[in-house]
Amino acid sequence: MENYGYGLKPRSDQKQDGRLVSETRQSYQIGLVTGEVITVKKRYGEPNYVVGDLVQLTEQKGRLVIERLLTREQVVKKAVNHSLKDYRQLEASQILASNVDQLFILIALDQNFSLSKLERFILVFQQDGQELHVLLTKKDLCSQVDDTLAHLSSLYPHIRFTALSIFDDQSLAVVKRQLIPQSIGLMIGASGAGKSSLLNRLLGQDLERTEAVKKRDGKGKHTTTGTTLHVLEELDYCLIDSPGFKGIDSQEVVSAVSLFDDIVALADSCKFSDCQHKTEPGCAVKAAVVSGELSKEKLDRYHYQADNIKQFTAR
């Protein structure tokens, strides 16, 4: 099978399609079926386009411009940063990327690793129609990789966890095998998690800038400032690098089901439909902990997230 650029199919009717690759204040970079990337000027009054959008181009005064949006599905919204006081600032352009088939959440296995942060990423970002992978980066900095993986997999057996290091070719090969050809993947995670480093290793060249984390607190320096789609030619894959999140709150309702499907199912049998599984009588979830069907740790994790996420819903 022949590979075409940017996941585009050639059209016979003279129309030219493009894939939005990145943007600056004044222009968009658009990938073409030929593999070429062109710059098109933003036009006053046109809608906002986002990385991953499939667009139709048209010639105007001898230059290509975006005529219309063709496909924007499977969008990933930006995490909300509540330090932004201005609501309009919050509302502006909430989409991080579109047409995302596979979502990669990156969390570093360094001294800042936190189970609750990992859970929050999954709860906020997992959605139907997108394959989720959790990549535990910097495994070379962790002395208990196997124990951590075993613990995570026992708590959340339906989530795919992969530990990797950019210095370990074998783990990079595992990641490569996860990339479904002719699909688009998006990497998200905190600053310093190693998104750009992984991208560079998969590309085989350093196209994204990377920077050491701060010595003081081990946090990243917000090195990547824009969202950019890169083509991994060998794998016939588009991978999007994104800027690290400052916080991971959501303005939308966060459902328990992506992480706590077992508790959601058990809750159907609780006496009260709004049971919190704390002190209520007739609680099927607590009964399951007593019988050993559900681990106490899993219920503790559930309570922790339910108490800390503003718009948490038990379904």
Ligand SMILES: Nc1nc2c(ncn2[C@@H]2O[C@H](COP(=O)(O)OP(=O)(O)OP(=O)(O)O)[C@@H](O)[C@H]2O)c(=O)[nH]1
């Ligand atoms: N030890 C170790 N360091 C790594 C690994 N992956 C990335 N790093 C380092 O972590 C630091 C941050 O990596 P980046 O790739 O810039 O992180 P990022 O997620 O792109 O960060 P932002 O662009 O700020 O969101 C760099 O110094 C990398 O060299 C790894 O597997 N092991």
Ligand SMILES: [Mg+2]
């Ligand atoms: Mg980066």
Ligand SMILES: [Zn+2]
């Ligand atoms: Zn209950």
